[in-house]
Amino acid sequence: MSNVVPETGGFFNRDRKWQPPAYFPDYKTTILRSPRKALLSLNNTLGEMTGPVFGHGIIGELDNDLINNFPGDGGAAIGQRIIVHGRVLDERNRPVPGALVEVWQANASGRYRHRNEGYQAPLDPNFGGCGRVITDDDGAYSFLTIKPGAYPWPNGVNDWRPAHIHFSIFGHGFAQRLITQMYFEGDPMIWNCPIVRSIPDDDGIRQLTAALDMESTVPMDCLAYKFDVVLRGRRSTPFENRLEGN
Amino acid sequence: MAQRLGYLKESPSQTAGPYVHIGCTPNFCGIEGIFPVDLGASMVNDKTRGERITVTGRIFDGFDAPLRDALVEIWQADCNGLYNSPSETRGSADPNFTGWGRSPTDLESGVYAFETIKPGRVPFYDGRLQAPHITFWIVARGINIGLHTRMYFGDEAAANAEDPLLARVEHKVRVPTLIAPREGDTYTFDIRLQGENETIFLDI
Numbered sequence: 001m002s003n004v005v006p007e008t009g010g011f012f013n014r015d016r017k018w019q020p021p022a023y024f025p026d027y028k029t030t031i032l033r034s035p036r037k038a039l040l041s042l043n044n045t046l047g048e049m050t051g052p053v054f055g056h057g058i059i060g061e062l063d064n065d066l067i068n069n070f071p072g073d074g075g076a077a078i079g080q081r082i083i084v085h086g087r088v089l090d091e092r093n094r095p096v097p098g099a100l101v102e103v104w105q106a107n108a109s110g111r112y113r114h115r116n117e118g119y120q121a122p123l124d125p126n127f128g129g130c131g132r133v134i135t136d137d138d139g140a141y142s143f144l145t146i147k148p149g150a151y152p153w154p155n156g157v158n159d160w161r162p163a164h165i166h167f168s169i170f171g172h173g174f175a176q177r178l179i180t181q182m183y184f185e186g187d188p189m190i191w192n193c194p195i196v197r198s199i200p201d202d203d204g205i206r207q208l209t210a211a212l213d214m215e216s217t218v219p220m221d222c223l224a225y226k227f228d229v230v231l232r233g234r235r236s237t238p239f240e241n242r243l244e245g246n
Numbered sequence: 247m248a249q250r251l252g253y254l255k256e257s258p259s260q261t262a263g264p265y266v267h268i269g270c271t272p273n274f275c276g277i278e279g280i281f282p283v284d285l286g287a288s289m290v291n292d293k294t295r296g297e298r299i300t301v302t303g304r305i306f307d308g309f310d311a312p313l314r315d316a317l318v319e320i321w322q323a324d325c326n327g328l329y330n331s332p333s334e335t336r337g338s339a340d341p342n343f344t345g346w347g348r349s350p351t352d353l354e355s356g357v358y359a360f361e362t363i364k365p366g367r368v369p370f371y372d373g374r375l376q377a378p379h380i381t382f383w384i385v386a387r388g389i390n391i392g393l394h395t396r397m398y399f400g401d402e403a404a405a406n407a408e409d410p411l412l413a414r415v416e417h418k419v420r421v422p423t424l425i426a427p428r429e430g431d432t433y434t435f436d437i438r439l440q441g442e443n444e445t446i447f448l449d450i
Contacts, residue, residue, distance in 0.1 A: 006332035010371070012256075014449065019259055020390040027261075029388030032308035033439050039449035042414060043371050047321060047381045047396075048450050050331035052346035060281070069280050091254050104269025114265045114275055115353070116315065128277045130269045166262065166269055172333060174321045175450065177392060179385050181260040195261060198390050204258040230254045 009235040010044035011175040012091055020198035027194040028155055048175035054100040056134050063132050064143035066105075070128030077127035079108030079146025081222035084182070084210065087139040088169060091233030095139025096176075099231075102168040103143060104130045110149030119151050144222070150189055162189035162196065169229055176231040183209045184225060259391035266317045266385060271350050286319065286348025289362045293342040296325030296363030300432040301397065304356045305384060308440035312356025316386035319348045320360055320397075322379070327366030364399065370410040377405035377412070384437065394448040397435040400427040420446055 022034035062069035067077045084103075088096040106112045106129065109121035113129050133141045148163050164181040171177075183190050183205075190196055190209065199205050207230070216224035267275035271284040290298070301320070304312040323329050328339035330346075339345065349358040367375045377398055384393045398406050406412060406425060415421050423445045426435035437445045 008333050008335050015256065016449065018255055022390055022393075024390060027388070027390070030390060031388075032311075033313070033386065033388035034390075035393065035444055035447050036440055037420075037444050037446075039447050040411075040414060041449040042411065044450060045371055045376065045411075046329060046334075046368050047323070047379070048394075050329035050333040051321065052330070052344060053332055054285070058285070063281070070277070089254060091256055093252060093254050102269045104265065104272075112265045112268060113277055114268055116264055128268075128272065128280050130272045130277060130280060132269075132281070166260075166266070168262075168266075168269055174381060174383070177319070177383055178257060178259060179262045179266075179392060180257050181263075195390075199258045199260075204255070207255065207257055208260070230257045232256050233253065 007172065007234050008049060010049055011173055011232040011234050014232060018201060018204055020200065024194070024198040027198055030198070044173070044175055049173045051170060051172055051174040051176070053098060053172070054134060054170065059132065059134055064141075066103075066127070066129065066131045066143065066145035069131065070126060072125035075126045077107070077146050078124050079127075081144070082147050083142055083144055083216060083218070083222055083224040084165065084227055085140070085142035085213075085216060085224065086210075086227040086229065088135045088141065088171070088229045088231065089139055090171070090176075090231050095135070095137070096171050096231055097135055097137045097139055098172070099135040099139065099141075100132065100170040101135065101141050101229075102130070102132045103145075103165050105145065105148040105165045106151055108146050108149050110151030121149065121151065147184070155194060159194065160189055160192075162187045162193050167229060169231065171231040173234070178229070178231060180208060180229070182225075182227045185209055185211050261387060261390055262317060262385035264315050264387040266315070267350055270317055270348065274350050284348070286344075286346055289344050289347045289360065291342050294363060295340050296343070296365075298361070298431060299364050300359060300361055301380065301426070301435060302357060302359040302432060303426070303435040303437065304358070305351060305386075305437045306439065310441070313351055313386050314353055314356045316351045316356075316358075316384060316389075317348065318351065318358045319346070319383045320362070321346050321381045321383070322362065323365040323368050325363055325366050327368045367405065372410070374410050375405075375408075377402050377409035379409075382435075382437070394450055395437065395445055396424055396448065397433070398425045399433060400425050415446060
């Protein structure tokens, strides 16, 4: 963990016009799962400004190696080998050290290891599909995996998800809790996907698109993609917690 | 033109999708051997202080069907109202209580459940005491951005009546959507995403 004194201020308001709306009918499942009444807006309380912290002690040696952490028949996962790396930052462009990053994804043929999964593409006996890592003092993380395949999903008659990796991130306060997805530079299916299109601003979609990073590849071994995640920023504390009206 | 402030934008949220278990509770969905346990499966141990309770319920969609592929996370203070977090400056929380739990909804019944303790009272940002409560965060397929809400306790009527957050609810008829009735040691907190009794969700 970092030696930096923990911050205790409230978080910046979430920009609801930048975030995808709850109700987005092109993504049909949102129709019955979206709250329709106004959210109750209010400042952070201690329950949002604090949050659980996960020590590096929970992380096993292969937790960030999805190619080798599920050796079903003793081998490595099939697929194009990639490093995914980046930093967890906040809206002030400061690193978020000690952030828990959990990832999950389909295998190289676009199939998830899950009992509700019905796609005919085969499972890879050596690919479980999950990993996790805790950011270092600079907010940096990296993991080794295979590039997931695209896959069809029952929404429109012929909708396909672009290749993606799911990210779940814990920052320092529960208000920062975020789940998102990482897409791959140059994938034309990004712009056809209703889930992606729920993001109102094209710059937001670009923000979720990892860049091919040739400087971080390992020659003759694996390609690399760089993906930074930005969590809500935090106010400084001197003017926090005043009585209303002061 | 003026100088740029230089702030970044928060990464847009995307749905957790139908297979959130693979990443967040892999052992629950049969992916064993990668992580020894699912994080958040246990919040208490033998030494945890406070009254032991069970918090359980289901999440209903706009057609009153329970979500069977959701993930629920909770975050709460210990029995003295302190959070087990580096950002907690008021004192040291019970080291035997994590304060954080994670439960998938059952793949058949849609029931989530937490074995926890009843939290103490925590001050609001203006110093007034809040009623005991548990913060909830819900993600699932079809939920584009995680939903924040709170559970209050049905047997805390006096505290609930003076709670500053509940006081901010304009339509008082909606307040009961945040209050879980108690039966024995179990509080049942059902969450409704839509409809007449839509749960109050927070932009916080």
